[in-house]
Amino acid sequence: MTATRQFKVTSAEVIDALVDLKRLPSFSNTLAEFDRLANQSNGAHVEEVTRLLQSDPRMMAGVIRTANTARYARGGRKVTQLSEAVGLLGVKDVRATIMALSFLDVFSEGVEMETNVFLKHSMVSGFIAKHLASYFAIPEYEAFLMGLFHEIGIYILATYSKEGFALVKEKSNQRLKYYVTAERDVFGVTHSSVGARIISHWHMPERVIRGVLGHHSPARIEVAYQPAAYLTYLAESGAVYLGLFNGVAEAASDEINASTQRALQKQGIDESTFLQAIAKGYEEAESVGLI
Ligand SMILES: [Fe+2]
Numbered sequence: 001m002t003a004t005r006q007f008k009v010t011s012a013e014v015i016d017a018l019v020d021l022k023r024l025p026s027f028s029n030t031l032a033e034f035d036r037l038a039n040q041s042n043g044a045h046v047e048e049v050t051r052l053l054q055s056d057p058r059m060m061a062g063v064i065r066t067a068n069t070a071r072y073a074r075g076g077r078k079v080t081q082l083s084e085a086v087g088l089l090g091v092k093d094v095r096a097t098i099m100a101l102s103f104l105d106v107f108s109e110g111v112e113m114e115t116n117v118f119l120k121h122s123m124v125s126g127f128i129a130k131h132l133a134s135y136f137a138i139p140e141y142e143a144f145l146m147g148l149f150h151e152i153g154i155y156i157l158a159t160y161s162k163e164g165f166a167l168v169k170e171k172s173n174q175r176l177k178y179y180v181t182a183e184r185d186v187f188g189v190t191h192s193s194v195g196a197r198i199i200s201h202w203h204m205p206e207r208v209i210r211g212v213l214g215h216h217s218p219a220r221i222e223v224a225y226q227p228a229a230y231l232t233y234l235a236e237s238g239a240v241y242l243g244l245f246n247g248v249a250e251a252a253s254d255e256i257n258a259s260t261q262r263a264l265q266k267q268g269i270d271e272s273t274f275l276q277a278i279a280k281g282y283e284e285a286e287s288v289g290l291i
């Protein structure tokens, strides 16, 4: 048996193995409940959203905390009531807050990666995607999810096999351009497909799943979902541009590389628009206290 053959697996097997070991991260159902409220014919009301958040103390605390960040500051007066926080954020931003907090809830200690670096990369990618969403005719909340979750497969593979993960890092020399190939060599699967599989397990929208699946190979995704894949790819490129790497591999920052330029051209987005979305995304992530 070769050194790597022992780690070969399929995305479904990774998820099944983690379920069996009771190590599959769970995903908050507050988001699903929230979406049910938001999809009612008359939309979600502040009272209903408040009631839902009251049943989840961590979410409740997170929404109040967000209402007290720079983005919503109201002359230095502190918000202490949940209903006031919900009113201040509005339905869209409450949803984004629930997404971000649900994402953070997935992670636990004991995985050998630079989690803080990974989380910052993911958060900033989420907000950059949100600011690029309109150029792809994709709803902002779906774009945000794509950016936020695009690397979740890295964490899942690291949780699945410590040894396999260490080997991927070694083989890739922790360079982004070799990382996916190293994953394929070691595991036979990549973080893109494992990530898509886990978020599909969590019932995320199909477009978000395809965006994550295609973020390293957008041109190879089914045409209908290519905008999602390109958007996710560009969001991650934006984070890399800022020097915010994913905690396992690095690349050149502060430059728009040739493949990013091609992707921008294909979508008819000029570089200054891209740079603006990157700056706005970073700013927003910072102003809501998520980085
Ligand atoms: Fe990736």
Ligand SMILES: [Fe+2]
Pocket (backbone or CB within 6 Å): 121, 125, 150, 151, 236, 246
């Ligand atoms: Fe990434």
